[in-house]
Amino acid sequence: MADPVVEVTHLRKTYGDKVAVDDVSFTVQPGEIFGILGPNGAGKTTTVETLAGLRHADGGTVTVLGHDTQRDPAAVKDLLGVQLQEATLHDKITVGEVLHLFAGFYSRPADPGELLDLLDLTEHTDKQFGRLSGGQKQRLSIALALVGNPEVAILDELTTGLDPQARRSTWELVERVRATGVTILLVTHFMDEAERLCDRLVVIDAGRVVAEGTPAGLIDGLDDExxxxxxxxxxxxxxxxxxxxxxxxxxxxxxxxxxxxxxxxxxxxxxxxxxxxxxxxxxxxxxxxxxxxxxxxRTLEDVFLAVTGRTYAPQEPEPELTTEGVRS
CATH class of the missing domain: 3.30.70.250 (Malonyl-CoA ACP transacylase, ACP-binding)
Structure with a gap:
């Protein structure tokens, strides 16, 4: 087996008295779509933001392609693309303008025209961000995560708020991106999305990994009822x-x-x-x-019930914090 491109070992992150990520460990293999699945407030986004070097961990180690992102986050700048859940752009900037702007931040950027074609945005090149539909905005956010020509891309809750057709179209785009050789970390609270897209995944609840494996393997591992x-x-x-x-x-x-x-x-x-x-x-x-x-x-919801003892509630309320907010 090839060396993992991502290694997270005993990761811990706290905000005051609140433990957001508690002893999380997993590895991601080259070319995988690896899922981080769990309800809102479980610690998913905190995990990947720490992985990307955007937050400082209180314990554990995180490496991407052999680089420690806590000690040297700049080392993965051109290797890791990130699409964050709450990212937004100025309403007046056009699709083409923002892609060329972001391309200038990298030493070996992808060709913006090829990204537009890959993500079905070519006809929207001159459209302003504020005039894009929800699905088009998500496709643009994926394009911006890929414009640095990364080997690994983090996609965080990219189908939240989309209608069913737009969600299915976005799933197809994610599979298309993986086919180009990019390893994908997919953060989601949608069980069906994880079952459809992920080669392997971890289920996180209350900051801890409660299950890990392939979707089919986790489901098959349930009792025989x-x-x-x-x-x-x-x-x-x-x-x-x-x-x-x-x-x-x-x-x-x-x-x-x-x-x-x-x-x-x-x-x-x-x-x-x-x-x-x-x-x-x-x-x-x-x-x-x-x-x-x-x-x-049986579905992954049955897996969640089996390992936690409670029904899966993807939209559980976010915890209240007095310091930095913990997102999903």
Missing amino acids: RTVVVRFGADDAGRARQRLDRLAAEHHDVVRVEELDGTPGEIAVSGTPRVLFAVVPALAEADLVPEDVRTVT
Whole structure:
């Protein structure tokens, strides 16, 4: 395996009495899209800002391409591109102007015209920043993170506030950027975004890493419980619930039966991976035909519940601080 391009070891950052990042460690391999996933206020942005040398750590070490970003942040200036969550520009500056301006800050900048093409911004070259849509602003922020021709790019909450179509388009752009050879650290509180894009990830909660691995590996590592959801019309729902309750009493492999909120007549039955083979015959014997049957797919939200004991709430309130603010 190649040497990691990013190494974070026992990172710690505090603001007064508040511990924002507590003993965080991970490595990022060349060419990966590596995710830092967690709810708002978990310490994600503080982690990557410290990694980029924008904040001073209280403990631990951080290296990017072999350079200690705490001791010598200037050493990674041309190696690391950063798109921060709250970055903004003057409303009157145009897309082309800001790209050429930022290109002048680097010794080996990327070609602004090629970046415009890569990120589908060429037709907006002369458009002022204040007139761009949310998706166009995010594409421009990615372009500015790449204009220094970095080997590693940090993209922080780049799809927050975008509509579903703009989010999907941005995901495709991130994959396109990775295909050019750039290693990406993706900071996000969106579970679906992490599952779609990340090769590996860490889940951070309250400043600590609570899970690490590939999205599929983390999901597969959950227990073997499976859930089948059946939906019945009003005439059959009561009788179906009675039959499934009896099934739960008869078979130890069926561990729970519950009616779901939101859709009348939906009943969830949970058990071992063979739970479906118990539910279908039981309903057939009672001459009960559901209007719909589906199995529930596990997600990273289930992983978060398993490791923290609570439901994932991506928009948890930010902690109140009397010194520097801790962002997500």
